[in-house]
Amino acid sequence: MPSHPLNQAPLPIGRTNPDYDWDQLVHEDRVHRVVYTAPDIFEAEMTNIFGGVWVYLAHESQIPRNDDYVTVRLGLRPLIVLRDSSGKYRALYNRCTHRGATLCREASGSAKVFQCAYHGWTFMNTGELRGVPWPEGYASDLRNSCFNLAQVPRVESYRGFIFGTLNPDAPALADYLGPVREPIDEWLDRHPGSRVVVRDANRLKFHGNWKLAYDNSADGYHVKFSHRSLLEMENRFKADNEKGMSFYKDHPDDAPMYVRYFGNGHHFKDKRPNVEKRPGALWEIEGLAPGMEFFEEEIRKRLGENAPRALDLASSEPVNINVFPNLLILGNHIQVIEPVSVTETNTTWYATAVVDEDGDLGETVDLINAFRMRTQEGFPAFGEVDDATNFEEIQRGLAAPEDEWVYMHRGLGIPGRFTTGADGSITGPATDEVFMRETFKEWKRLMANPPAIEIRREV
Amino acid sequence: MSTAHDPSRTSHYISDTYYADLVAAFGDWQRDENIVSDPAIRAAAEALVLREARLLDLHAYRDWLTLFAPECAYWVPGRPEGSDPRREVSVAFFDRRRLEDHVHRLSTGAAWSQIPRSRTVHAVSNVEVFRAGNDAPLMVRSNLMLSEFRAGDSRLISGWCAHRLAQIDGKWRILVKQVNLLECNQNLRNPSIVF
Ligand code: FES
Ligand SMILES: [Fe+2]
Numbered sequence: 001m002p003s004h005p006l007n008q009a010p011l012p013i014g015r016t017n018p019d020y021d022w023d024q025l026v027h028e029d030r031v032h033r034v035v036y037t038a039p040d041i042f043e044a045e046m047t048n049i050f051g052g053v054w055v056y057l058a059h060e061s062q063i064p065r066n067d068d069y070v071t072v073r074l075g076l077r078p079l080i081v082l083r084d085s086s087g088k089y090r091a092l093y094n095r096c097t098h099r100g101a102t103l104c105r106e107a108s109g110s111a112k113v114f115q116c117a118y119h120g121w122t123f124m125n126t127g128e129l130r131g132v133p134w135p136e137g138y139a140s141d142l143r144n145s146c147f148n149l150a151q152v153p154r155v156e157s158y159r160g161f162i163f164g165t166l167n168p169d170a171p172a173l174a175d176y177l178g179p180v181r182e183p184i185d186e187w188l189d190r191h192p193g194s195r196v197v198v199r200d201a202n203r204l205k206f207h208g209n210w211k212l213a214y215d216n217s218a219d220g221y222h223v224k225f226s227h228r229s230l231l232e233m234e235n236r237f238k239a240d241n242e243k244g245m246s247f248y249k250d251h252p253d254d255a256p257m258y259v260r261y262f263g264n265g266h267h268f269k270d271k272r273p274n275v276e277k278r279p280g281a282l283w284e285i286e287g288l289a290p291g292m293e294f295f296e297e298e299i300r301k302r303l304g305e306n307a308p309r310a311l312d313l314a315s316s317e318p319v320n321i322n323v324f325p326n327l328l329i330l331g332n333h334i335q336v337i338e339p340v341s342v343t344e345t346n347t348t349w350y351a352t353a354v355v356d357e358d359g360d361l362g363e364t365v366d367l368i369n370a371f372r373m374r375t376q377e378g379f380p381a382f383g384e385v386d387d388a389t390n391f392e393e394i395q396r397g398l399a400a401p402e403d404e405w406v407y408m409h410r411g412l413g414i415p416g417r418f419t420t421g422a423d424g425s426i427t428g429p430a431t432d433e434v435f436m437r438e439t440f441k442e443w444k445r446l447m448a449n450p451p452a453i454e455i456r457r458e459v
Numbered sequence: 460m461s462t463a464h465d466p467s468r469t470s471h472y473i474s475d476t477y478y479a480d481l482v483a484a485f486g487d488w489q490r491d492e493n494i495v496s497d498p499a500i501r502a503a504a505e506a507l508v509l510r511e512a513r514l515l516d517l518h519a520y521r522d523w524l525t526l527f528a529p530e531c532a533y534w535v536p537g538r539p540e541g542s543d544p545r546r547e548v549s550v551a552f553f554d555r556r557r558l559e560d561h562v563h564r565l566s567t568g569a570a571w572s573q574i575p576r577s578r579t580v581h582a583v584s585n586v587e588v589f590r591a592g593n594d595a596p597l598m599v600r601s602n603l604m605l606s607e608f609r610a611g612d613s614r615l616i617s618g619w620c621a622h623r624l625a626q627i628d629g630k631w632r633i634l635v636k637q638v639n640l641l642e643c644n645q646n647l648r649n650p651s652i653v654f
Pocket of ligand 2: 216222223226227383387
């Protein structure tokens, strides 16, 4: 029988938790293959994980004005994330309360009112039912809030990143993020005005479970092997590797970079210690990209001694900041993991651009952003495709039912390998799988104890 | 066109003026009054586009690269209505050096997304040739149905191409190949081939 704790509210109709002994599936050193392959586990994750914790929905720069919206998904739930006409961020279910059709079928836009294409019910962008055709045909009171759109009851932002959760018991967003806020702050603060704006994305998908992408996000072990062709490509004109990810070329554990686990499934791979702390140092290791030499000469000509700082703005920041379960900030990308099915996942790599907040950059901001687009196209095209292929080949390998285990024990049991910080964070060498072990502890906790879930209809 | 630099080694030519010219050239060019009637020019343009497709299907990437002008671009916009590569990322925006990077990567023996490599058929049809003036580059529109088989799966990718062609030392060469995928703004599985 499912082991629901007695203090939890009953699950809604249709919400069941699969009957597994979760301790048998997630061990300290390994996980069972079914966590990646079982449809009932995937279905439960879409609520226990994607409903139960704060999940990244969109960036404020995608909906800069009142009435702007984007359509996204929370797990498999279609949502309209918007700024309503009074400026409040909301995440409405993109599902007509009449008979269930999606209301909005565009990826983004601007609307005060959404009208259903099927029978014409209309809703304000607060979610309130505005009207129905020929209302005299209804005996019931259509002002009852049960006819308003469902909405995610809690929507909060952290420095431009909009999150939502269905869990009334979740901590405040800032507390859920906890110490991962520090690298997020640093990532933003390197930009003028301490912010970025989101642009179009490089969009990829793979035939594999969504957790294969999350397991990869702080993995310093795979780089030299999975990305060997990229490392060779980036350095094909050099006798000694020095561009791009070349700090993985020897033994990555001997480099000053590290991996850190923050709690709540969040983790961080920090490669910045490999790079000197001075303006222009990032630029010197940036891989070759179209227009690079034009850009550098132009920036040096126009900005003189301020050029190195501007060149660094077009260079990718050597960090992977991973916010469980679906937000990966890496280089200059905001990558979002979108589960589609137990064996299909979208990874969407939103490009970011610099804003000349204080007018210091003048016209050079357009040059910087043009080149920053070229640097951001590189990794999805030449790096991520090889990882995604390896994710697909993991999913193929895991088809073997009696070969049960996936190991994640690198670093486990070696004395002195980790340090624990005052905030409880755990730090280890770059190739260690400690981040994955700790994330799976959190995953197990959420799967074994389904969080309470609710929606709201009052506007 | 600058000649002081080797575009296989350094990328000076992808400049703000290059982008401005590119965006202008790929704006409103498919005009009936600009259709080329000279059969010799039409045949030469079509032959180049078909040859390009054949060399891709034969995995003859070194020969394929010779069809491009030294200062060239391969561009797969991320929006169906086209996009400005200065403002937005593309599915691909390769200059000469990055095209050679791509070919180099495939030759490393470690480009896992192409091991095993894709078998492809680039089926090209509906070729029309346009020219805005006597000395202007040719613009060639063609439709693309790209069948791919790789690692047990077959798929069909479709779209249309715009080739911008100029004569260099008496031979027609590709200045820009633009590929407009129907799925350009959707999540793409393993986009590691040349479309
Ligand atoms: S389903 Fe929306 S109005 Fe009927
Ligand atoms: Fe990777």
